[in-house]
Amino acid sequence: MSTTRFTLRHRPPATRWPTAEEAARSRWFSPARIGRLDVAERTWVPAMVPWRATEDGVVTSEVLEWYARFAEGQPGVLVVEATGIRDVASGPLLRIGDDRFIPGLRTLVETVRARSQGRTRLFIQCIDFLTVRRRPEPEKFFLRFLAVDAGVRQRLAAAAGEPAWLEAPEAAIRAHLLEASTRERALIDAVLSPREREALDFGYRERVWDTHLPWIEALPRTLPPLFAEAARRAREAGFDGVELHYAHAYTMASFLSRLNTRDDGYGGAREQRVRLPLEVLAAVRARAGADYAVGIRYLGDDVVDGGSRLDDAAWFGVRFAEAGADYLSVSKGGRFEDARQPKVGEAVYPYTGRSGYECMPTVISDERGPFGRNVPLAAAIRSAVRAAGHATPVVTSGGIFGFEQAEAILARGEADFVAAARQTLADPDWFRKIRLGHGDLVRRCEFTNYCEGLDQHHKQVTCKLWDRVDVDAPGVRRAADGKRRLSAPAWTPPR
Numbered sequence: 131m132s133t134t135r136f137t138l139r140h141r142p143p144a145t146r147w148p149t150a151e152e153a154a155r156s157r158w159f160s161p162a163r164i165g166r167l168d169v170a171e172r173t174w175v176p177a178m179v180p181w182r183a184t185e186d187g188v189v190t191s192e193v194l195e196w197y198a199r200f201a202e203g204q205p206g207v208l209v210v211e212a213t214g215i216r217d218v219a220s221g222p223l224l225r226i227g228d229d230r231f232i233p234g235l236r237t238l239v240e241t242v243r244a245r246s247q248g249r250t251r252l253f254i255q256c257i258d259f260l261t262v263r264r265r266p267e268p269e270k271f272f273l274r275f276l277a278v279d280a281g282v283r284q285r286l287a288a289a290a291g292e293p294a295w296l297e298a299p300e301a302a303i304r305a306h307l308l309e310a311s312t313r314e315r316a317l318i319d320a321v322l323s324p325r326e327r328e329a330l331d332f333g334y335r336e337r338v339w340d341t342h343l344p345w346i347e348a349l350p351r352t353l354p355p356l357f358a359e360a361a362r363r364a365r366e367a368g369f370d371g372v373e374l375h376y377a378h379a380y381t382m383a384s385f386l387s388r389l390n391t392r393d394d395g396y397g398g399a400r401e402q403r404v405r406l407p408l409e410v411l412a413a414v415r416a417r418a419g420a421d422y423a424v425g426i427r428y429l430g431d432d433v434v435d436g437g438s439r440l441d442d443a444a445w446f447g448v449r450f451a452e453a454g455a456d457y458l459s460v461s462k463g464g465r466f467e468d469a470r471q472p473k474v475g476e477a478v479y480p481y482t483g484r485s486g487y488e489c490m491p492t493v494i495s496d497e498r499g500p501f502g503r504n505v506p507l508a509a510a511i512r513s514a515v516r517a518a519g520h521a522t523p524v525v526t527s528g529g530i531f532g533f534e535q536a537e538a539i540l541a542r543g544e545a546d547f548v549a550a551a552r553q554t555l556a557d558p559d560w561f562r563k564i565r566l567g568h569g570d571l572v573r574r575c576e577f578t579n580y581c582e583g584l585d586q587h588h589k590q591v592t593c594k595l596w597d598r599v600d601v602d603a604p605g606v607r608r609a610a611d612g613k614r615r616l617s618a619p620a621w622t623p624p625r
Contacts, residue, residue: 136487140499142576145532147569157540158533158548159565162206164523165423165456167370170249171206172540173561174549176459176527177255177373177427179211179223180591181584182616187214187225189234192590192616194241195607199617201246203559207547208242208250212257212375215360221588226256226360232367239368254367255427256360257375258353258382260336260346262466263329264477271330272308282321289320332471332478338384339391349381350396350406354413361418371423371456374414376407378464378489379480383429386446388438389467404446408453415454425457425525426450430507433463433485440507444514451520458515459525459549460508464489479586490552491529493577500577502535504528509544525549531575533564555581555593559621566623573618590616 153159159171182192200208214220217227225231235254242252266275276282278300286303287295295303310317311330319327328335341347361372376382384390385406390397396406407426414424428450430443447458468483481489491500508526515522526545530536536548553560557573564572573595580594590609597614600606607616 136495138495138497138499140493140495140501142493142531142574143501143535145534147564147572148533148567150565150567153533153565153567156533156537158536162523162546164207164251164371164425166421167251167423167456169206169251170204171561171565172547173205173536174207174525174527174547175200175203175205175209175554176525176549176551177209177211177375178551178555178591179585181222181588182590183222183224185219185222187220187223187227188231189224189238192607193224194238195617197238198241198245199558200554201242201244201250202621203554203557203561203563204246204249204565205554205561206251208246208252209373210238210252210254210369212255212380213360215256215258215356220259226254226363227356229363232363235363235367235369243368251370251423253371253373253423253425254364254369255373255375256357256364257380258356259380260338260384261334262336262477263334265331265333265472265474266329267474268311268330269308272311273304275329275334276304276307276322276326278303281323282326285321289317332469335466335478338381339389339397341392341394347394349385350394350409353381353406354410357410358413358417361414361422361424365418365422371425372414372418373425373427373459374407374410376426376428377461378429379466382407382410383432386428386438386442387432388442389432389434389436400442400445404449407446408449411450411453411455423456424454425459426455427459427461429462429464430460430504430511431462431488432465433488434465434467434483437465437467437485440510443507444511447511447515447522447524448518448520451515451518451522455522457523457525457547458511459527460504460511462488462504462507462528481582481586489528490579490582491577492579499529501529501531502539505539505544509542512543512545523547527551529577531577533569552577552579552581555591556595558618562623563621568623571621571624590614592616593618 162169180196213224213226283296364372432438463485465485466480469478469480470482472478491503505526512524523546525547527549530550553575556575560572581591584591592614596618601615
């Protein structure tokens with residue numbers, strides 16, 4: 131895909147806010163059902179990673195306040211951040227890979243129930259991800275990480291025109307390549323394989339088609355029970371449902387992608403690429419119960435070269451609906467394949483290339499602009515699902531900024547729920563403000579992706595519209611940098 135940088139700056143469009151009576155009659159604030167679950171309204175807060183858990187993935191008071199603040203806005207559905215299904219270290223991201231996480235997650239559920247006055251349905255997003263390592267120092271790569279195998283020896287001997295490298299001591303080869311890396315990049319490019327060059331320039335990254343690795347080959351056997359147990363824990367903790375994370379750069383999205391070349395029945399043709407996602411869905415349903423809400427977040431378009439497109443996504447959507455998914459939440463892009471090169475010591479971030487832009491479009495854009503940019507994907511998927519005879523709700527998101535926009539999306543039948551992440555971060559109370567007739571008080575997102583920049587550097591996520599407001603006020607909890615407040619100021623309806 132093109133990596134051309136956009137240059138047009140768009141302003142958030144003018145919008146009209148409804149009276150309380152108009153909001154009460156609207157589609158967006160009307161009730162709906164997800165599986166067997168009643169939902170008060172069609173407003174939705176999708177998963178956002180706030181970087182507030184402990185290094186062991188445990189719920190903290192900062193995590194509780196993050197979700198409590200959203201709950202005060204009383205959205206119809208609030209989805210908890212991507213939560214790891216394995217019991218492995220993953221930094222300050224929530225985990226659900228062991229029963230010891232249940233008490234903290236139960237407290238999170240209770241907090242949201244209380245702060246939303248029981249109005250908000252709470253789902254938790256369950257994710258698996260493969261190994262991604264930081265970009266190494268060249269010295270570490272050449273002296274420690276590089277496997278000096280027959281291939282490296284043969285390519286070095288051919289590139290240098292010196293057969294002696296075929297039998298040279300390994301230490302000599304490593305030292306020679308390290309020296310060459312500072313002055314003769316062409317030699318390095320000739321000697322390293324594409325994956326080795328990537329490991330040097332971007333950091334080592336596993337793929338789901340690396341079936342020469344035993345743990346990758348075994349994914350179709352290991353993942354269904356891991357997701358199933360995560361769903362069981364979610365239900366025990368009190369969540370209303372789980373969202374299976376099949377989107378962006380992670381394991382399950384990679385199985386769905388056209389890039390998946392596994393030759394064991396889980397890659398290649400669509401029917402094989404969807405096989406594991408369907409098996410995970412079936413395992414989750416069997417473990418969590420037929421009456422438990424299970425949704426899927428997946429991509430309407432990979433965006434990257436060779437990746438899946440909308441026709442794949444529509445076909446997958448029908449398969450997921452047939453298999454009993456209770457809702458489909460549509461995203462776009464956010465892939466590793468086109469991500470920018472990270473600095474040494476940092477990990478590649480999948481939201482820095484064109485596919486990352488399409489996932490979280492900003493006001494610096496092309497002629498189309500960022501607002502509602504990804505709605506057509508959800509509309510096409512919904513159309514395919516309805517044509518196949520299924521009523522599965524479809525959730526759209528991406529550049530959602532106002533009531534009239536959301537209402538029009540629903541009126542045109544392009545989606546059943548309209549979700550907003552960045553606008554809700556800008557003003558956690560905005561749904562409630564609109565419902566009460568105070569839309570003119572909404573703090574409007576500027577879509578500059580200040581928040582995404584914090585996420586990229588693994589910093590606690592906040593919004594620039596409020597994180598420097600009344601920082602010294604009593605009781606305000608600050609970010610680790612000491613400069614920003616962690617939660618938006620409280621709002622009380624005017625009398």
